[in-house]
Amino acid sequence: MSLQVKRLAHGLGAEVTGIDLNEDVPAPTIADVRKAWLQHQVLVFPGQDVAPERHIAFSRQFGEIDPVSFGPRFRHPDHPEIMLISNKPQKGQPSQTRNQGRQWHSDTSFSLRPATGSLLHCLELPDVGGDTMFTNMYMAYDALSEVMKKMLEDLWAVHDSTNTKDARKRDPEVLAELRKINPLVAQPVVRTHPETGRKALYVSEGQTTHIVGMTDEESAAILGFLFEHAVQPEFIYRHRWSQHDIVMWDNRCAMHLAVRYDMTKTRHMHRTTLKGEPSGYLYQPQ
Secondary structure, three states: OOOEEEEOOOOOOEEEEOOOOOOOOOHHHHHHHHHHHHHHOEEEEOOOOOOHHHHHHHHHOOOOEOOOOOOHHHEOOOOOOOEEEEOOOEOOEOOOOOOOOOOOEOOOOOOOOOOOEEEEEEEEOOOOOOOEEEEEHHHHHHOOOHHHHHHHOOOEEEEOOOOOHHHHOOOHHHHHHHHHHOOOEEEEOEEEOOOOOOEEEOOOOOOEEEEOOOOHHHHHHHHHHHHHHOOOHHHEEEEOOOOOOEEEEEOOOEEEEEOOOOOOOOOEEEEEEEOOOOOOEEOOOO
């Protein structure tokens, strides 16, 4: 069966079938997947019941895997390339990722090499809920007025790994470790995608704290508008997970959010993260 790509929403997202990730995927097929990824930003591979080794091997076809360097505590115990996103207790303690991703964000935007892509494999999920939403940051940029685009063009904003509500709920020791590993980084408010050449907004409520050089009031007004503007319904695809879905997204032009669900039900996932191109600079607060 040949590769089939089916659009899932107006904003972004496509389902990919005709591929079995338990087998070695030939280079021409990888090239077709990459082309679809750049076009649709979010790809869904349904029914991929794969071991961690196959998940990792497929991810490597698209770039260097970040060994969860932003938070080593969150690594899979046997596969350091995999981040555990789970509400299952870990070593008798509540999982540190049980509330992961509850605000809109782009993975590791607080890094000097923010993630190119992420590949999330669903192993266990609640009977209802636990969805993930994605929004198209190309569309968000394109929908701005020319005056607003011009104003944003040269602005930089600070990204903080501990800014999320999820991070603030973590153990103080874990929070201190995150702050030490991930110092503040400034990123362009408008980022040009290195492969497509298209411009996208690159700010998020989960990780962006303020605009460099502005007063708190000025920054809050602009960022508040951008945060709301970027998640309009027409920009969004909402993924309702099935067991053994693998979803792959492009963090350079899409944000995502994990929708809240009944936390008494198990949600257990494996994520690989692709280390991206250099971007941004270390920010020193005044």
